[in-house]
Amino acid sequence: MAQYRRVSGSVGLITLQNPPVNALSASVRQGIVDSVKRALGDQKVKSVVICGQNGVFCGGADIREFGRQMSGPPLVPMIHDIEAANKPVVAAIEGSALGGGLELALGCHYRISHSKAKLGLPEVTLGLLPAAGGTQRLPRLIGVPAALNLITTGRHVTAAEALQLGILDHVTEHNTVDVAVKFALSVTGESLDGRRISSFSCAPLSDLDSLFEEAMLKVRGAARGAIAPVACVQAVRAAATLPYAQGMEREKELMATLFHSGQARALQYFFFAQRAVGRWSTPSGARWDTSQPRPVRKAAVIGLGTMGRGITVALAQAGLSVVAVETHAKQLMEAKKAVPSMLKRGAVRGGTTIEPDSITYSETVQAVADVDLVIEAVFEDMALKEKVFQQLSIVCKPDTLLCTNTSSLDVDHLASQTRHPELVVGMHFFAPAHVMKLLEVVYGRRSSPAAVATAMQLGKKMGKVSVAVGNCRGFAGNRMLKRYLEQAFFLLEEGATPELVDRALEEFGFPMGVFRMSDLSGLDVGWRVRKADGLADTSLTGTSARVRQGCRYSPLGDLLCEHGRFGQKTGRGWYQYDKPGGRVAKSDPWLHNFLDEYRARHGLVPRCIDQQEVLERCLFVLINEGFQILEEGIAAGPEDIDAIYVFGYGWPRHRGGPMFYADMVGLERVVERLERYHQAHPNVPYLQPSGLLRRLVANGSPPIHKWRNVIKNRNSQL
Numbered sequence: 001m002a003q004y005r006r007v008s009g010s011v012g013l014i015t016l017q018n019p020p021v022n023a024l025s026a027s028v029r030q031g032i033v034d035s036v037k038r039a040l041g042d043q044k045v046k047s048v049v050i051c052g053q054n055g056v057f058c059g060g061a062d063i064r065e066f067g068r069q070m071s072g073p074p075l076v077p078m079i080h081d082i083e084a085a086n087k088p089v090v091a092a093i094e095g096s097a098l099g100g101g102l103e104l105a106l107g108c109h110y111r112i113s114h115s116k117a118k119l120g121l122p123e124v125t126l127g128l129l130p131a132a133g134g135t136q137r138l139p140r141l142i143g144v145p146a147a148l149n150l151i152t153t154g155r156h157v158t159a160a161e162a163l164q165l166g167i168l169d170h171v172t173e174h175n176t177v178d179v180a181v182k183f184a185l186s187v188t189g190e191s192l193d194g195r196r197i198s199s200f201s202c203a204p205l206s207d208l209d210s211l212f213e214e215a216m217l218k219v220r221g222a223a224r225g226a227i228a229p230v231a232c233v234q235a236v237r238a239a240a241t242l243p244y245a246q247g248m249e250r251e252k253e254l255m256a257t258l259f260h261s262g263q264a265r266a267l268q269y270f271f272f273a274q275r276a277v278g279r280w281s282t283p284s285g286a287r288w289d290t291s292q293p294r295p296v297r298k299a300a301v302i303g304l305g306t307m308g309r310g311i312t313v314a315l316a317q318a319g320l321s322v323v324a325v326e327t328h329a330k331q332l333m334e335a336k337k338a339v340p341s342m343l344k345r346g347a348v349r350g351g352t353t354i355e356p357d358s359i360t361y362s363e364t365v366q367a368v369a370d371v372d373l374v375i376e377a378v379f380e381d382m383a384l385k386e387k388v389f390q391q392l393s394i395v396c397k398p399d400t401l402l403c404t405n406t407s408s409l410d411v412d413h414l415a416s417q418t419r420h421p422e423l424v425v426g427m428h429f430f431a432p433a434h435v436m437k438l439l440e441v442v443y444g445r446r447s448s449p450a451a452v453a454t455a456m457q458l459g460k461k462m463g464k465v466s467v468a469v470g471n472c473r474g475f476a477g478n479r480m481l482k483r484y485l486e487q488a489f490f491l492l493e494e495g496a497t498p499e500l501v502d503r504a505l506e507e508f509g510f511p512m513g514v515f516r517m518s519d520l521s522g523l524d525v526g527w528r529v530r531k532a533d534g535l536a537d538t539s540l541t542g543t544s545a546r547v548r549q550g551c552r553y554s555p556l557g558d559l560l561c562e563h564g565r566f567g568q569k570t571g572r573g574w575y576q577y578d579k580p581g582g583r584v585a586k587s588d589p590w591l592h593n594f595l596d597e598y599r600a601r602h603g604l605v606p607r608c609i610d611q612q613e614v615l616e617r618c619l620f621v622l623i624n625e626g627f628q629i630l631e632e633g634i635a636a637g638p639e640d641i642d643a644i645y646v647f648g649y650g651w652p653r654h655r656g657g658p659m660f661y662a663d664m665v666g667l668e669r670v671v672e673r674l675e676r677y678h679q680a681h682p683n684v685p686y687l688q689p690s691g692l693l694r695r696l697v698a699n700g701s702p703p704i705h706k707w708r709n710v711i712k713n714r715n716s717q718l
């Protein structure tokens with residue numbers, strides 16, 4: 001709703017009231033319409049101020065209303081009536097003015113903002129466009145190039161930038177509503193000609209065509225297959241080329257194509273999913289709202305390889321004082337050079353400053369005696385990690401939280417090496433650790449609720465999306481990835497090429513296909529793990545070469561490593577590069593010959609494989625493993641898995657994440673295809689649909705937000 005009152009004698013003050021962000025729900029819109037009518041009809045009122053309660057102007061349209069039958073007054077005529085008013089209307093912006101909130105402000109005659117406010121049109125991130133006149137008014141106000149940038153990226157700008165761009169008339173450090181009321185009094189009776197943005201013309205530009213062509217190329221490159229950014233460009237083009245009324249028609253048409261699209265559903269689901277992962281819980285009953293995190297002021301990182309350096313930077317950027325330990329002198333020396341320059345680059349990007357002495361370096365573990373939390377990031381070797389944890393348990397304060405950055409090893413086993421296993425958790429960062437948004441917080445059997453809460457909170461402080469997951473081989477993300485990789489290898493054995501597989505995945509929306517990604521991260525990483533597991537044995541011949549423990553196995557990755565083809569770092573992998581460290585992947589005839597010979601040697605007759613099979617084989621096994629993970633309680637809900645895949649593995653956000661994708665495709669279809677592929681490949685047991693997936697289908701395939709009930713019912717029967 002909206003509250004209306006008269007203040008300072010002649011100012012009608014309208015306050016939006018819909019906690020927590022004053023979203024424009026039907027009742028808020030109705031409140032605004034009624035209040036504006038009242039203010040304009042009251043002779044004592046000479047000007048109007050619109051603000052939001054609790055220090056937030058407005059977070060935009062109410063996203064929860066989108067999937068439902070819309071009711072209440074529509075936004076466009078509501079904003080139009082405000083702009084057409086014959087009394088000055090001033091927006092008093094505090095906190096946020098986003099989406100429909102900023103569009104409402106653009107309909108006002110003046111905009112005054114607090115210096116700490118953020119403004120933006122983030123509709124594109126929800127699969128939409130600013131369809132309450134935003135695409136038509138903003139370019140008229142600030143010019144086409146700047147409006148294109150804001151509308152196609154959805155980025156939030158500070159009040160200072162908004163002032164510079166011309167979105168705001170005034171920025172204040174004081175009470176914004178008081179300033180706005182005073183301002184409203186001062187403009188009483190002044191002409192409003194020249195204050196109604198819809199009457200403006202866009203500033204003329206010399207080469208409109210190439211500007212829009214470039215913008216189109218940019219948005220198509222940034223999010224493959226996403227339709228909203230394309231529609232945003234088209235809508236701004238309408239603003240630049242058509243009169244306002246026709247532009248508004250175009251905006252409406254384009255919005256109609258987006259509004260009910262699968263991409264909009266996926267992105268809006270993901271908006272809430274991201275927030276849901278913060279409300280974590282574990283099977284033992286620990287929860288976000290009942291567990292108290294501990295303060296962490298000083299942290300340590302053990303091991304300054306690539307991951308350790310990134311983690312050190314991320315901790316320092318979060319304002320912690322960091323002890324960085326590396327026992328190899330050469331590596332320590334390199335890290336001492338690399339970390340400050342990573343920090344400097346980060347500071348330039350983020351416009352921040354880091355105290356250079358917030359990091360101290362040491363060659364011995366003894367230096368961590370007084371820290372609150374340690375993150376171990378040594379080489380992925382259990383014996384080495386065991387030793388580190390034993391040492392830490394002796395050196396650290398008894399209440400220090402001991403975390404491991406292992407990507408797949410047993411957190412419970414590491415905990416068992418310490419005196420306080422309840423203080424051990426996994427903090428699985430993704431490379432580069434100071435850039436990637438995802439953090440898997442892995443709780444072990446004995447991890448205390450406070451330990452989990454502390455790691456989750458620290459992740460948040462570092463700007464990460466922290467997802468709590470249980471302890472199992474590969475945790476959630478890498479465990480699912482293993483299935484995806486294996487299927488990709490099998491497809492090569494059956495006749496596909498890396499190019500064909502990658503094309504299918506990239507057209508689906510991944511920034512990189514599985515083989516290009518493998519070349520980038522290094523084939524030797526997985527090889528080392530497979531060797532440690534006793535799998536990478538290329539001396540085996542005949543049928544046993546492609547079978548391990550009775551299941552199908554592909555030694556292709558192992559064979560490439562034996563040829564020294566580790567990917568980009570060696571200039572050869574699934575593709576060839578112009579030099580070691582080269583970035584541009586080129587098709588490699590050697591690899592194609594190698595695959596031909598391999599298939600011939602194993603009596604594999606290549607067949608034609610289409611994109612649909614690539615997607616189903618690679619993605620449905622990954623999804624199936626996701627259901628297994630939910631069934632086992634390793635992840636608490638589908639949102640956790642989707643956040644992991646979007647933030648950590650490049651799953652296209654406009655497809656919502658793997659579990660949402662399964663919901664979109666239809667669970668029956670996923671089951672049917674998995675069963676078919678399992679029949680064709682009976683020696684791949686994980687192609688069999690998981691028990692949870694089958695149960696969901698048996699329960700009538702409920703929508704994704706109801707899956708937790710099915711999981712809970714099952715667990716409560718155990």
Ligand SMILES: CCCCCCCC/C=C\C/C=C/C(=O)SCCNC(=O)CCNC(=O)[C@H](O)C(C)(C)COP(=O)(O)OP(=O)(O)OC[C@H]1O[C@@H](n2cnc3c(N)ncnc32)[C@H](O)[C@@H]1OP(=O)(O)O
Binds near residue numbers: 101259
């Ligand atoms: C056939 C055609 C028909 C067309 C008809 C449609 C016409 C539509 C016309 C115009 C288009 C306008 C579209 C929009 O405005 S879309 C919304 C755009 N706004 C946003 O994207 C902003 C989203 N919110 C945020 O970015 C942040 O919440 C924040 C910066 C405002 C505040 O951040 P923070 O303090 O960190 O809080 P949280 O993010 O945690 O949010 C708190 C709580 O509030 C919920 N919430 C936030 N924004 C909205 C919203 N706009 N609608 C509904 N709910 C919102 C958020 O989900 C949190 O709740 P929780 O999930 O339960 O934790």
